[in-house]
Amino acid sequence: MxxxxxxxxxxxxxxxxxxxxxxxxxxxxxxxxxxxxxxxxxxxxxxxxxxxxxxxxxxxxxxxxxxxxxxxxxxxxxxxxxxxxxxxxxxxxxxxxxxxxxxxxxxxxxxxxxxxxxxxxxxxxxYSVVLAYDHAKLGDDGPTTWADFWNTEKWPGKRGLRKSAKFTLEIALLADGVAPDEVYEVLGTPEGVDRAFAKLNEIKGNIQWWESGAQPPQWLAAGDVVMSSAYNGRVSTAIKEGQDFRIVWDGQVYTxxxxxxxxxxxxxxxxxxxxxxxxxxxxxxxxxxxxxxxxxxxxxxxxxxxxxxAWLPTAPDNMKGAVHQDDSFWIDNIEELNERFNNWASN
Incomplete structure (x- = not known):
């Protein structure tokens, strides 16, 4: 060779x-x-x-x-x-x-x-995004709805919300009194989107944005936030590990x-x-x-x-007042609404 x-x-x-x-x-x-x-x-x-x-x-x-x-x-x-x-x-x-x-x-x-x-x-x-709080800090008189999440007079302090349009806009409309089965009908209109952002404006100075699912339980345990939206499984795991957290299933948004x-x-x-x-x-x-x-x-x-x-989002008692996230809506609108959300959140 x-x-x-x-x-x-x-x-x-x-x-x-x-x-x-x-x-x-x-x-x-x-x-x-x-x-x-x-x-x-x-x-x-x-x-x-x-x-x-x-x-x-x-x-x-x-x-x-x-x-x-x-x-x-x-x-x-x-x-x-x-x-x-x-x-x-x-x-x-x-x-x-x-x-x-x-x-x-x-x-x-x-x-x-x-x-x-x-x-x-x-x-x-x-899985679902739920309202969670530390019972050890708030006691038996904790929040029971997303409307309570907005009540900064009764429960002063920071609130955790996911830094994205998805989940957050639904929560804002629920807090503003929109029925679970009408959320996407409202959100599908320009007036409905404006309504969601107007509701978020009410507590903008009290919001601490989370991007990782691990953050809400950590922030609740540390007292950085008084209540937070959170993935149900992350909160349940923290409870199993000894945290005295509570899950508010009413108004869960599942997908x-x-x-x-x-x-x-x-x-x-x-x-x-x-x-x-x-x-x-x-x-x-x-x-x-x-x-x-x-x-x-x-x-x-x-x-x-x-x-x-009994701890699953699909348990019958947990499904009362639940919102099934509309994937078709978000496929069509996620880019536009995320752009508006990111601009709003950064100003």
Missing amino acids: TRLTRATALLVAATALSGNAALARDLTVVSFGGALQDAQREALFKPFIAQYGPLTDEAYNGELAKIKAMVEAGDVTWDVVQMEAPELENACSDGTVERLDWDKLGSTKDIIPAAVMGDCGLGSIL VDGWAIIKGTPNLDSAYDFLKITVDPKNQAVLSTAIPYGTSNVNAPSLVSPEVL
Whole structure:
């Protein structure tokens, strides 16, 4: 073999090894961190590792910019990501995530309809944003509605709200007396949007904005806020850990999050294997027991104790006065309303 031929062969071998190394990267799953991701490690990640091999997990705050950048650059380092429904649909529309091959996931007959999230998402959890407060600080005379959340005379101090139009505008309208089943009818008009922002203006100086689901329980425990909107599972976990928090279920805004596969992942087959793990009823029961979010497999609730079921957003008593977040509304309006919200919040 000539020196040139040998060099060429070495280059080809090195390139092949490099490509194999890229393909050999562990499956990387990305979620929202905190107590949720701790629960997912136990309920989903461990079963995947036991059956299929290594898995790496990372956390993010729901922003799609990083995902879109890695797809456009052809340097995909995340494989499966949990997303809220409107963001998932938008990512599907712009080609940032894969369109799912449902045949690879088997039958969807045991999955609730809301968990088949368009062409690109597989529902993972049903959760809600609720009003939470520290009973140790407010006692038995704590808030019972979102209207109470606005009562800064009776309960002075900072209030925590999520730094996004989604959830926050619904809460503002509920606080202003809009009936749960009329929230999107009102929010779907320019006058309704103005009404929501006008309501937020009333307490703007008392708002402390949260961006991570872990922040509201931390702020409540530290006394940084007197009450807060919060993900129900994060508050329930804090209660299990000894905090004397209370959840106000009246006016909860509930929705479904889904798993999506990032476009161009080198771990496509493993990504599908992970999605199958997430909808196994036994795994979902473990997840709901670890953090009380609702399940997407219809067979999972029967595997969960009655004590746990009572803490789920879908428990009958908890659904009174609930608002089912309108994904279609947010898919159509999220960019415009987030732009207005961000401009308002920064001034």
